[in-house]
Amino acid sequence: MKDVLLLNPPCHFSRGRPRTLERTGPNLGLLYLAAYVHRHSRAFRVRYLDCAPERLSLPEVGRRVQALEPFAVGISVASFNLQGAVELAEHIRRTRPDTFIFAGGPHLTLDPGFVERNPGLFDHAITGEAERTFLDSLERLLSGERLPALRAGEPVMDLDSLPFPDRSLTRRSAYQTGDMLLLSRGCHFPCYFCSASALRSPIRHRSVGNLLAEIEALLPVYQGRFLFSDDTFTRDRDLVLEFCREMKKRRLGIRWQCGSRVDMLDDELLAEMRAAGCEQVGMGVESASERLRRDVVKKGRFTNEDIRRVVRTCHRLGIRAGAYFILGHHTETPEELRATREMILGYGFYGVSVQLLLPYPGTGLFEIARDQGIINEDIIDRYAHGETGEGYGAYPIFTPPEMNVESLIREMHAIQRRFYLRPRMAWRFLHRDYRFPRELLLDARQFLSLVHSGGSVGRPYTYRKRGVRSPAGRTASSSRETGRARTRW
Ligand code: B12
Structure with missing residues (x-):
């Protein structure tokens, strides 16, 4: 089984420490992605790290990525945590350069140009709702296919068909x-x-x-x-x-x-x-x-x-x-x-x-x-x-x-x-x-x-x-x- 690590960035890291606005709950979008992958594939084991509520510093996230040696990481990007997402991606690039970095979330959906304007930051970004497309991209990557920098997610029409987060x-x-x-x-x-x-x-x-x-x-x-x-x-x-x-x-x-x-x-x-x-x-x-x-x-x-x-x-x-x-x-x-x-x-x-x-x-x-x-x-x-x-x-x-x-x-x-x-x-x-x-x-x-x-x-x-x-x-x-x-x- 291949490990896939989903990361919810804080708004930013201040001297390495995560800063956020709130800790209401986990990132539901990422938990939906994880549930979908687990239900439909036996090839991947998804894990989830929520930097701010878990008080994970940037070096600590880096250490966890090193220790897990994941097949891929996925970063959720909103406008409010854009800095945190960039810092995470750059840190992973520095400390474990061969990590394949997926990205998605509201900011990239609304500003897909961000991916082109920042080449090399993410390997593959998916816009919109991504349950089905994320798994499809993971499978393509596993089979050795080269993925484009940007891909549009295909929304699931029947929400009852989705597993719970x-x-x-x-x-x-x-x-x-x-x-x-x-x-x-x-x-x-x-x-x-x-x-x-x-x-x-x-x-x-x-x-x-x-x-x-x-x-x-x-x-x-x-x-x-x-x-x-x-x-x-x-x-x-x-x-x-x-x-x-x-x-x-x-x-x-x-x-x-x-x-x-x-x-x-x-x-x-x-x-x-x-x-x-x-x-x-x-x-x-x-x-x-x-x-x-x-x-x-x-x-x-x-x-x-x-x-x-x-x-x-x-x-x-x-x-x-x-x-x-x-x-x-x-x-x-x-x-x-x-x-x-x-x-x-x-x-x-x-x-x-x-x-x-x-x-x-x-x-x-x-x-x-x-x-x-x-x-x-x-x-x-x-x-x-x-x-x-x-x-x-x-x-x-x-x-x-x-x-x-x-x-x-x-x-x-x-x-x-x-x-x-x-x-x-x-x-x-x-x-x-x-x-x-x-x-x-x-x-x-x-x-x-x-x-x-x-x-x-x-x-x-x-x-x-x-x-x-x-x-x-x-x-x-x-x-x-x-x-x-x-x-x-
Ligand atoms: C619930 C919610 C909250 C909750 C908690 C959020 C949490 N814990 O994650 C609370 C109330 C705390 C909150 C607070 C805020 N929120 Co809010 N929130 C939402 C809301 C209503 C629902 C989020 C949700 O669960 N969506 C459902 C899931 C299924 O969708 P999703 O998260 O987008 O995930 C899918 C895709 O984006 C994609 N995806 C997501 N991540 C990734 C990662 C990878 C690798 C891939 C491939 C795909 C992918 O796949 C997912 C599954 O389909 C959205 C609006 C919305 N309709 O989405 C706003 C929204 C996300 N929030 C927004 C904002 C601005 C804020 C605040 C800044 C508000 C404020 N002024 O204080 C704060 C900041 C919170 C913080 N973390 O510091 C904006 C973000 C806009 C933007 N451009 O980024 C949104 C879009 C609202 C809006 N209409 O403008 N929020």
Whole structure:
């Protein structure tokens, strides 16, 4: 049997040590790849190394590669861990030059040109969903075939035919409580900052029976807490209703969270979700300005009154209603920014995540930033090689002409402080996490980070200004240290 080593890079390595934003859970994409290879081939034994949660330094990963002498390694590459992925590949090239390096993941899917622009970094990259294609490429390599630098992955249409992600390759205690699940793949909403719709198509979902089989298999291990990672969990209302009714029937007693949209939640659906164990829903609100949401973000036509209604319903039902906001939208005015601050503080959200805009390849925002001369591939490549600063915080931040990064960061921190540093928040988090010591510890650390730097409990950015500016002077790079994102408030 040939060993194949799948690597999940941290955002970057700082003096060899892995730095990341969060340790929510393992990389589900890599665990899907592993499960697929194990089910369909006896020629390969796949292993998985998650650098940040396992605190693996760059030399340590190198040593493990040396010791295992794998037939191939596979690196998962997202824009947020592009630096870490490059560092890993370069380290392996230096220490064990004959290692065959596969690569894939969202960044390469959205920016396949990265492979050509960085020749020799990876031996073979696969874009898009890769279960079937990864195994096919491994088999071709084994039979001595020469593989091209880049290949398009062929998505699996029937998601029920996929094996469940191979979680046996991970060490459960390296992650937060609970586990991630996917009901569907794909997204057709065109939000201008998000790459989801460019990432995968068409939209597919698993059957409720298949999902429940996975949940039942996980129940003994995962303390009955789950997080759905679907881009919009409630996109198919009937499917979710079926799931909820089946959950109630089987009395599984699990508690779960999901992400959705204001315009894809109604009273009946929320009530069914609650009865089926839903304890938290996150909604992308993005701004209090209906103009921005409709015309710039392309978020849809829900009104601020709709937001109030959904939050009230959640509150009545006992579901924690969280919301995601972004400051500094394209064409945003100071008045609109103020309105967002008021909404965050006044609408009764259980928790909020406040972020700035990062133009990812494959998004409408990237086009806007490129048209304005704010960003280009050169910046992506320089960021990837650490030339704009160390870490994910060195990724360029987009701001509208009349705002600057420093004032937006100040505003973000001020809002987060005012939101989270309220006595009722301490009670909320204690009440939510008192049975989970690891979560309580994280809450405490995040609370301190909030007091200390303004980083939020949900998204503790810790920016250090670096003064790197784009030619247009409208983006700046900064360093952002540990923090977590979208799942918690
Ligand atoms: C769940 C999720 C999270 C979870 C956990 C992620 C984790 N543990 O890996 C949480 C909530 C923590 C999270 C956080 C963040 N996330 Co996130 N997240 C997702 C989400 C919704 C689902 C990921 C998933 O499971 N997909 C399903 C699997 C099957 O697909 P996949 O991972 O793409 O893997 C397939 C292929 O890519 C390929 N593949 C992947 N790796 C490899 C490797 C090789 C060798 C090969 C051949 C193929 C291959 O094959 C896989 C199987 O088909 C995606 C959106 C999405 N729809 O994918 C965003 C997404 C990946 N996240 C994104 C971002 C930006 C973030 C944050 C930076 C957000 C923030 N501002 O804080 C943080 C950073 C987290 C960190 N690690 O530091 C972006 C990345 C964009 C980009 N250009 O890279 C995405 C695409 C969302 C978006 N729409 O823009 N995230």
